[in-house]
Amino acid sequence: MPPSATEGASPRRSRKPAEQRRAEILAAAAPVFAEHGYRATDVQLIADRAGVGKGTIYRFFATKEALFLATMADLVERLSNEVDARTTGIDDPWEVACLSIRSYFAFFERHPEAVELFVHERAEFRDRCTPVYFAHSETRRQRWVDLNRALGLGDQGWPTPEQAVDLFGDLMFGAIFVNALAPRRPSLAERAEEMIRLLARLLRRDNVPTA
């Protein structure tokens, strides 16, 4: 039973560029880790899903832990890329804020596994290191401080732009979490609108650009 010439079926041993293999493994790992959690995930499951042998996984990632952390990094990377992409070319700060909030929530709506991964990272690696998400957030903080200042935050006392960044960043992330944990909650899209309204109140604005 030689493999068909069309390369359609499962070629037992396909050779691919390292980068592609790595990406395929990460793509397979995210949903598996999300579903079973870090501990309960058998690396074999990821291998099966990625269509490779277990050994190949270990060729790219030294340990199961390294694989998990790489999965997290990849996820966070994709999140911030997506938010950035949605607001490039927009000048009005208020519009940028609204779009950012919406695309942030939209990302998690399309990637329900993301929150799961954050939970599992916390559950298993509490003492190991700063969660990937927050480590990455630090590097982008100034961007949001500037936006908040442009919005006029701080002109009326509390909260200053810095305080608002931390407060809103945390409220948003918290909302994502709660939505994942709690039953019967509004959709994340509605959560986004709540956040925008909350921000509008702080800014004493009434006009909110429609979604």
Place this chain on the structure above:
Amino acid sequence: MPPSATEGASPRRSRKPAEQRRAEILAAAAPVFAEHGYRATDVQLIADRAGVGKGTIYRFFATKEALFLATMADLVERLSNEVDARTTGIDDPWEVACLSIRSYFAFFERHPEAVELFVHERAEFRDRCTPVYFAHSETRRQRWVDLNRALGLGDQGWPTPEQAVDLFGDLMFGAIFVNALAPRRPSLAERAEEMIRLLARLLRRDNVPTA
């Protein structure tokens, strides 16, 4: 070498009322589960800490899972009891709101293991059942809706008392979570004040009772 009748020296096999034993085991389980997580917790550790044999644990709780869930239930019970205790006898709704918020955060400040347990519950038992915390919250929802109405929420449109309960409840729980996950965050006491200020903005109030 029969044990002395006075029960003085190490009573290898002491007999105690079942309820007390159960409570001792739960008290031992909470910090151990919080520190190591559900999976990584060896039941032997809990047995050691509770000062009983491993078999005794299984006499009271059918499985490790049942033990964990009982630990969660016990925790949530203690949380709501504490919040209630702080506000009995107070009539002014605004004061009740502020005190509730503060005592809620205070509980988690004094019980850092609580959030850990919530995280681990989510990580391990996602599909098993509604998290104990939210199941319990449901039973207390009306109480907060009434308080919010008394505060005048909804008179100016969004948010209605119901919306405010869900929004604030979730924001608060989210804040607890984020504080546990993220590095270098304000203390939970400060988080409480932020929440109160946020609520004040929604209510267009300026006076906030001091902590």
Place this chain on the structure above:
Amino acid sequence: MPPSATEGASPRRSRKPAEQRRAEILAAAAPVFAEHGYRATDVQLIADRAGVGKGTIYRFFATKEALFLATMADLVERLSNEVDARTTGIDDPWEVACLSIRSYFAFFERHPEAVELFVHERAEFRDRCTPVYFAHSETRRQRWVDLNRALGLGDQGWPTPEQAVDLFGDLMFGAIFVNALAPRRPSLAERAEEMIRLLARLLRRDNVPTA
């Protein structure tokens, strides 16, 4: 199919004193390690042979390595006990020497697995530590130096009692080794006689007590 009342068959879970269990495991481990070597030995094999679960092995020995080393120590212990037992109460040094040599070789003749274990220890733990055999020998060296002096060694120059101990000790151990490695060799009993004759030549003695 309940276990027979006569306790003859395999009682799935028998409880035994720790010391007995330990001894049973060691007794099972020696021939298995000897046959397959350290690496190729599956701990399960030892468990099966000892009639216990794999977990029980790990209850007594932290790692496979610890189990192997304990097996070695037990072996060397038995060797020196046996040699000592054969010569207690004998006063004539020349007779003690001959009996010691014979019982030394006899031990290895009755325990062919012993040499195997020495080989495997060397093969796997070269850099780990001094081989158990030689570490143990050091503690008994003076005893043999005294015997050699009593025999009059050194009176005619080379070898001194000390040199003779090291030389003969090594020659004997070497002979055991070679016999295990090489095909078609004289029996160990004959090797013993060769050693005695060699010693006799050094001492310029002719009478050799019969075996």
Place this chain on the structure above:
Amino acid sequence: MPPSATEGASPRRSRKPAEQRRAEILAAAAPVFAEHGYRATDVQLIADRAGVGKGTIYRFFATKEALFLATMADLVERLSNEVDARTTGIDDPWEVACLSIRSYFAFFERHPEAVELFVHERAEFRDRCTPVYFAHSETRRQRWVDLNRALGLGDQGWPTPEQAVDLFGDLMFGAIFVNALAPRRPSLAERAEEMIRLLARLLRRDNVPTA
């Protein structure tokens, strides 16, 4: 980026005569096997050291086992060649004996990996076949019997030339082994002198040619 025609830079895929390749691989294999042992040796390590791909190894040697055995054969070959070379042209049997003993020990002094390989061969291939060393010895036995007869061994009874060959051959090999296993032993050069003195005693000779 085609490889330069001058073969100067790292020739990823050099073509060499098969015999040379084979020799290079064997030369690389000996120290690696000696250091890590047969089991613990990763074929990749040998490939790296030989500067070839892992596949190339398998082109010359069907299995890891075959490679190891070929390494042993190569080693033993070099040993006997060296001993022979030292004594060609010498007529006096006693001098030949002394020189042979010395060059035998000298070989192992310059090739500490040799004993390691013998140990590992024994550890892993006990039941597989006669150790390469002894198989090879058989083919050279007569040579030593003749030498011993020329020395006059057997004229005084024990040992006959045949017995002496086996006895001394084994004692020498045993000494090499023991020196490798035991800590704090005299150098192999000193071992050689001990052997010569022992032989002198058997022959009732006193003059020993200086080293």
Place this chain on the structure above:
DNA sequence: CATGAATGAGTCTTCATTCAT
């Protein structure tokens, strides 16, 4: 021919749960 990416069988160790005492 030469390479090294890919494979997956093989093993030590842990720990929830059982049960003899």
Place this chain on the structure above:
DNA sequence: AATGAATGAAGACTCATTCAT
């Protein structure tokens, strides 16, 4: 009832060997 010795299923990781390029 209380204990903790005993069990064995489960899973990460290695490495000899193969084979696509």
